Amino acid sequence: MDITERFKALNEVDSELGSLLKQEEARQSRVIRLIPSENYIYEPARLALGSCFGEKYSEGYPHKWVKGERKHANGRYYQGQEFTNAVECLARDRAVKFFAPKGMEENYHANVQPLAGANANLAVYSALLNPGDRILGMSLAHGGHLTHGHKVSVSSIFFEAHQYTLGENLRLDYDAIRKQAIEVQPKMIVCGASAYPRTIDFEAFASIAKEVGALLLADIAHISGLCGAGVHPNPFPHADVVTTTTHKVLRGPRGGLIVCRRELGADIDRAVFPGLQGGPHMNKIASLATTLKYALSDEYTQYAKNVVENASLLSEALQQRGFVLVTGGTDNHLMLIDLKEGSAKDLDVDGTIYAERLEAAGIVLNKNAVPGDAKPWKPTGVRLGTPAITALGMGPAEMDTLADWFERVLKDEGSVTVVKAEVEELMARFAIPSWVG
Numbered sequence: 001m002d003i004t005e006r007f008k009a010l011n012e013v014d015s016e017l018g019s020l021l022k023q024e025e026a027r028q029s030r031v032i033r034l035i036p037s038e039n040y041i042y043e044p045a046r047l048a049l050g051s052c053f054g055e056k057y058s059e060g061y062p063h064k065w066v067k068g069e070r071k072h073a074n075g076r077y078y079q080g081q082e083f084t085n086a087v088e089c090l091a092r093d094r095a096v097k098f099f100a101p102k103g104m105e106e107n108y109h110a111n112v113q114p115l116a117g118a119n120a121n122l123a124v125y126s127a128l129l130n131p132g133d134r135i136l137g138m139s140l141a142h143g144g145h146l147t148h149g150h151k152v153s154v155s156s157i158f159f160e161a162h163q164y165t166l167g168e169n170l171r172l173d174y175d176a177i178r179k180q181a182i183e184v185q186p187k188m189i190v191c192g193a194s195a196y197p198r199t200i201d202f203e204a205f206a207s208i209a210k211e212v213g214a215l216l217l218a219d220i221a222h223i224s225g226l227c228g229a230g231v232h233p234n235p236f237p238h239a240d241v242v243t244t245t246t247h248k249v250l251r252g253p254r255g256g257l258i259v260c261r262r263e264l265g266a267d268i269d270r271a272v273f274p275g276l277q278g279g280p281h282m283n284k285i286a287s288l289a290t291t292l293k294y295a296l297s298d299e300y301t302q303y304a305k306n307v308v309e310n311a312s313l314l315s316e317a318l319q320q321r322g323f324v325l326v327t328g329g330t331d332n333h334l335m336l337i338d339l340k341e342g343s344a345k346d347l348d349v350d351g352t353i354y355a356e357r358l359e360a361a362g363i364v365l366n367k368n369a370v371p372g373d374a375k376p377w378k379p380t381g382v383r384l385g386t387p388a389i390t391a392l393g394m395g396p397a398e399m400d401t402l403a404d405w406f407e408r409v410l411k412d413e414g415s416v417t418v419v420k421a422e423v424e425e426l427m428a429r430f431a432i433p434s435w436v437g
C-alpha cells in the first residue's frame, strides 16, 4: 500500500483527524512558507518518522562510559535493542562527521536523544554547571533564545543569567561582550541566536571564554545546516559544546542534538538520560540518521548555498523597494524587516498587523521584535527566511516576485485578495508532495 493509500485508510477509520490532515496539507500547499525556523522535511526522513522504530523503548545508550571512554557495551535498560543500537550509532556518527572538523572526528561525541532544541540546551547546562552558576547569553530582544537566560526560562531560574545585547550597529560587539564577561565571570558563555542575520564569529567568542575561564556553548539551532555544509563558519574547534535543532535549515525531524568535545560526553549523556528524559524517540533518531546522510551529500551543500543566495537576493529586492532590514541585509538564511523605517514608516503597520495581512495574502512569516523595541509584546518587525522556499526549488525570479508582493501588501491592504490568487498560482508550480491524497 503506498503512502496515499495508507492515509485513505486512516481517513476511513477516523474521518475527523483525516479531515484535519487534509485541510492542513491543503493550507500548506497554498501558502508560501517564510518562517525561517520551518522547512519541508527531507522526504525519506518523514518516512522514517512513521516507521516501527517509534514503538521501541530504548532507555539508555548503545554504549557505556568506562573511565571517560565510550565502550561498545549495551547500556540499555530493555531487551530487543539490536537495531535501535545500530540506528543510534549511525545517527551519532553521521552527526559527528557533519559537524566535527575534518580528520578530528575521534575527538567529538554526539548525543542524538534530546527531544527538542530547548531540552538540548537545558541538558548542557545541567551537565556542565551547578545550580546558581553564572551564564552569559544573548538577550531575546536582541535575537537570542529564551533558553539563553531569559527571565521566564528555567535557564535563568536555576542559573544566574546575564544577558548581552547587540552594539549600536545592531551587530555582535565582541569588545563589549568581552568587557561584560570580565565583569560577570560566567562559567558558561552561550552564543548563537534565533533572529540574527549576520555571521557569528565563534573564534572571537572562544577567545573571550578562554580569557575568563568559561565554557563556550554554541547554539546553532538556526544555522547548523549552513555550518555543517561549510556555508557559515563552523563553531568547532572553537566551542566546547554545540547544540542544534534538527528541523530548521537541516531539514530533518523535529528534535534536538548535542555535539561536544569527547571528554564532556559522559556528563552530557548522563544529563540527557537519566537526568532530563526517559526513553528516546527512536523513530526521530532514525529520521535524523537519514537526514544527516543527506546533509553530508553534495546535493545538500548546494541546497545550503542556494538558501543563502536566495536570502541575499530577497534582501536586496526588498531594500530596492524601500524596506529597511536590520543590519542592512543578511549573511545567512534570515532577515528582519524594521517597520518603523523606510517605506513602512508612517504607515502605522506594526509586526502583528503586517504578519496578519501577509498571511491573508498567503505569505506566512512571524512578527518579531526589532532590537530596541520598547514593547516586546508589540513588535515593530517581521522575521522571514528562505530555507523552505529554497527546498521547493525557488530561485532569483521568485525572490523578486516575493519582494513585489511584500510592497503591494504593505502599501495597499486592498491588494491582499489579488496577491493571494497570485501566490496560489505560484505554489501550484512548486507543489509540495501530497501524502493525504
Ligand SMILES: Cc1ncc(COP(=O)(O)O)c(C=O)c1O
Residues within 6 Å of the ligand: 037, 115, 116, 117, 118, 119, 144, 145, 147, 192, 193, 194, 219, 220, 221, 222, 245, 255, 256
Ligand atoms: C537558537 C534556538 N535555540 C533553541 C531553540 C529551541 O528549539 P525547540 O523549539 O526545538 O525547543 C530555538 C527554536 O527556535 C532556537 O532558535
